[in-house]
Amino acid sequence: MRRLVLAVSLMSGAVVGRSVAQDTSAIDRGVRIGIVYRPGVRPGMVVLPGRAAVLDSVRAIVTRDLDYSDRFELITLPGGDSIRFATVAPPAPARPGTSGRGTGGAAAAAGLNYPLYQALGADFAVALAAAPGDTTVVTVHDVAAGGVRRELRAHVPPLTDRGFRMAVHRLADRVLEASLGVAGMAATRVLFVMDGKVYAIDQDGADQRMVSSSDHQAMSPAWAADGRRFAYMEFWEGHGRLFVQDVATGKRAPVATTGQALDFTPAFAPDGKILAFSRATEEGTDIYTVNIKDGCCLQRLTVGRFYDNLSPTYSPDGQRIAFVSTRSGLPQIYVMAGDGTDPQLFAPFDYGATGSSNAPEWSPDGQSVAFHRDVGGTLQVFVLDVRTRAVRQLTSVGRNEDPTWAPDSRHMAFVSDRSGYRQLWIIDLETGRIRPLLQKSGARLPAWSPRLPEAASSTP
Amino acid sequence: MKRVPLLLLGGLVAVALAACGGKKPEPPAPAAGPNADSLAAAQKAHDDSVAAAQAEAERLAREDAERRQRMADSLAALGRSTEAVKTILATMVHFDFDKSIIRAGDAAVLDQKVAILQANPGLRIRISGHCDERGSDEYNLALGNRRATSAKQYLTSHGIDASRIETASYGEERPIDPGHDESSWAQNRRDEFEILAGGDNLKQP
Numbered sequence: 314m315r316r317l318v319l320a321v322s323l324m325s326g327a328v329v330g331r332s333v334a335q336d337t338s339a340i341d342r343g344v345r346i347g348i349v350y351r352p353g354v355r356p357g358m359v360v361l362p363g364r365a366a367v368l369d370s371v372r373a374i375v376t377r378d379l380d381y382s383d384r385f386e387l388i389t390l391p392g393g394d395s396i397r398f399a400t401v402a403p404p405a406p407a408r409p410g411t412s413g414r415g416t417g418g419a420a421a422a423a424g425l426n427y428p429l430y431q432a433l434g435a436d437f438a439v440a441l442a443a444a445p446g447d448t449t450v451v452t453v454h455d456v457a458a459g460g461v462r463r464e465l466r467a468h469v470p471p472l473t474d475r476g477f478r479m480a481v482h483r484l485a486d487r488v489l490e491a492s493l494g495v496a497g498m499a500a501t502r503v504l505f506v507m508d509g510k511v512y513a514i515d516q517d518g519a520d521q522r523m524v525s526s527s528d529h530q531a532m533s534p535a536w537a538a539d540g541r542r543f544a545y546m547e548f549w550e551g552h553g554r555l556f557v558q559d560v561a562t563g564k565r566a567p568v569a570t571t572g573q574a575l576d577f578t579p580a581f582a583p584d585g586k587i588l589a590f591s592r593a594t595e596e597g598t599d600i601y602t603v604n605i606k607d608g609c610c611l612q613r614l615t616v617g618r619f620y621d622n623l624s625p626t627y628s629p630d631g632q633r634i635a636f637v638s639t640r641s642g643l644p645q646i647y648v649m650a651g652d653g654t655d656p657q658l659f660a661p662f663d664y665g666a667t668g669s670s671n672a673p674e675w676s677p678d679g680q681s682v683a684f685h686r687d688v689g690g691t692l693q694v695f696v697l698d699v700r701t702r703a704v705r706q707l708t709s710v711g712r713n714e715d716p717t718w719a720p721d722s723r724h725m726a727f728v729s730d731r732s733g734y735r736q737l738w739i740i741d742l743e744t745g746r747i748r749p750l751l752q753k754s755g756a757r758l759p760a761w762s763p764r765l766p767e768a769a770s771s772t773p
Numbered sequence: 774m775k776r777v778p779l780l781l782l783g784g785l786v787a788v789a790l791a792a793c794g795g796k797k798p799e800p801p802a803p804a805a806g807p808n809a810d811s812l813a814a815a816q817k818a819h820d821d822s823v824a825a826a827q828a829e830a831e832r833l834a835r836e837d838a839e840r841r842q843r844m845a846d847s848l849a850a851l852g853r854s855t856e857a858v859k860t861i862l863a864t865m866v867h868f869d870f871d872k873s874i875i876r877a878g879d880a881a882v883l884d885q886k887v888a889i890l891q892a893n894p895g896l897r898i899r900i901s902g903h904c905d906e907r908g909s910d911e912y913n914l915a916l917g918n919r920r921a922t923s924a925k926q927y928l929t930s931h932g933i934d935a936s937r938i939e940t941a942s943y944g945e946e947r948p949i950d951p952g953h954d955e956s957s958w959a960q961n962r963r964d965e966f967e968i969l970a971g972g973d974n975l976k977q978p
Contacts, residue, residue, distance in 0.1 A: 623911065
């Protein structure tokens with residue numbers, strides 16, 4: 314990882330001359346920081362240590378979320394306060410007008426040693442402070458501009474509260490939005506299947522919870538676009554039954570018209586009213602839709618008497634459905650209109666040479682479809698560029714399957730046995746960084762949530 | 774079986790006749806002598822008839838016990854035949870990787886099931902298709918469905934009514950061999966046959 318960043322920075326060194334020169338000289342001068350971060354093209358971010366111990370957990374989670382966003386070089390300070398309150402004259406007030414929207418009113422801001430953090434390679438510095446009423450005040454400093462960029466206030470419930478972690482994750486997303494102006498993916502959870510049960514886990518690997526405790530074996534969880542519901546399939550007496558479960562209440566309801574056949578791989582349409590799924594009958598497997606709002610109107614989208622159609626995934630605008638079809642022999646990725654018309658090949662393949670392709674998922678930004686493909690007897694994750702229809706292989710170590718997109722469309726969770734057994738991993742497509750999400754054998758079929766709304770954050 | 778009540782009835786009649794034989798001269802009873810004391814003769818005749826009745830009752834009881842034993846034996850034999858039929862019925866068929874075509878060698882296995890289904894018209898079964906772990910988890914549900922369906926098609930094409938056979942697929946969710954090599958995978962790529970109804974007394978075809 315570090316090496317990759319270094320290589321990128323060398324190639325584009327001229328473009329980012331300012332920070333590269335300063336970072337390098339800072340390191341050369343022998344400033345000791347916990348981990349020597351090589352200067353990169355990504356902006357430097359430092360989360361300042363604080364005196365309030367109650368915020369240690371918040372700080373740790375925010376720092377990790379910012380790190381896992383893969384958009385910053387996280388700078389770790391060795392001792393903390395000795396640097397923060399160095400004797401260099403505070404230059405902050407000397408640069409009026411450059412601090413953006415920030416108020417500069419926080420006490421911490423006045424004492425921040427901007428030149429020092431600049432020398433350490435930081436472009437942004439984040440300070441946390443506690444305020445009455447479970448309120449956390451986050452000050453985002455623009456180090457280069459030498460002023461406060463934004464001050465955020467958020468209600469963070471006590472550590473023991475079930476909503477604590479998600480509130481902090483949401484805060485981390487706001488820091489990302491305040492510093493870089495992009496939406497994050499910290500306030501999300503990943504559903505997955507383990508031992509036939511559906512579980513949910515924070516994207517940073519914490520707070521794992523079982524969300525479906527039925528006696529029936531479950532598969533294929535899928536999120537609704539609003540993050541308030543999810544669907545999954547259960548085996549019932551040889552049939553497959555679909556359920557839609559409410560996140561906040563934990564209550565679930567069987568989907569109308571299912572349970573009489575083998576119904577599987579549910580996928581919500583973006584409007585949340587239609588659920589597409591695969592139905593296996595003696596004619597084979599085909600894709601159907603049902604109106605889950607009114608519990609009616611079963612429609613059959615594909616008719617493949619001598620081949621199977623399955624695993625639907627909607628484009629974010631709801632206009633198209635990518636799916637798997639065996640019409641050419643091995644399963645491959647196809648696309649059709651949302652009503653089932655105009656089916657055509659989506660991910661190109663060489664007949665007789667390319668292996669089976671399965672498990673497509675359309676990215677939230679609509680530009681890509683991730684799937685896995687058999688390469689030499691094992692599965693690898695691929696990404697299809699929707700516009701050019703170019704296919705790129707993403708993984709090569711071990712068996713990698715069932716990719717699912719984060720709402721930022723640059724992170725992806727998938728199942729990999731690269732560590733010796735199958736578990737969940739997360740990859741950042743921009744930097745190539747890979748981290749384990751869950752170090753437990755047998756976790757599979759992940760489904761990454763959209764950004765979770767406030768009300769739905771406590772459970773699952 | 775149907776004779777049992779008749780035999781029992783016959784036995785009862787015999788006992789009843791024997792019991793009230795005191796007034797009627799039973800064929801063996803008068804053998805004591807025509808000129809004997811009438812009271813003693815009557816008493817003896819009565820005693821003899823009681824003894825005869827007891828002997829008859831014992832004989833009947835013995836026969837009854839033997840008959841019960843024979844019935845139990847024949848029921849056990851019937852049970853053994855049901856078990857044998859069930860074993861044949863449950864014999865799995867196996868598939869090549871990512872294929873749902875019935876192998877030539879497995880046609881004979883299915884032919885046996887055709888015969889059993891024909892000999893037992895009340896029998897209903899479910900065929901469930903299974904896969905090995907190599908393919909995609911969700912695709913394997915479709916593949917398992919194809920495997921179950923192709924066995925069903927074989928049975929129906931040999932004259933079995935389609936309504937007597939359900940199909941199901943469990944994909945790779947229920948392996949019978951947890952290993953990760955070809956011999957395990959070969960075991961797991963299979964159709965299972967389970968009895969839904971009419972499996973209590975199965976006739977040999």
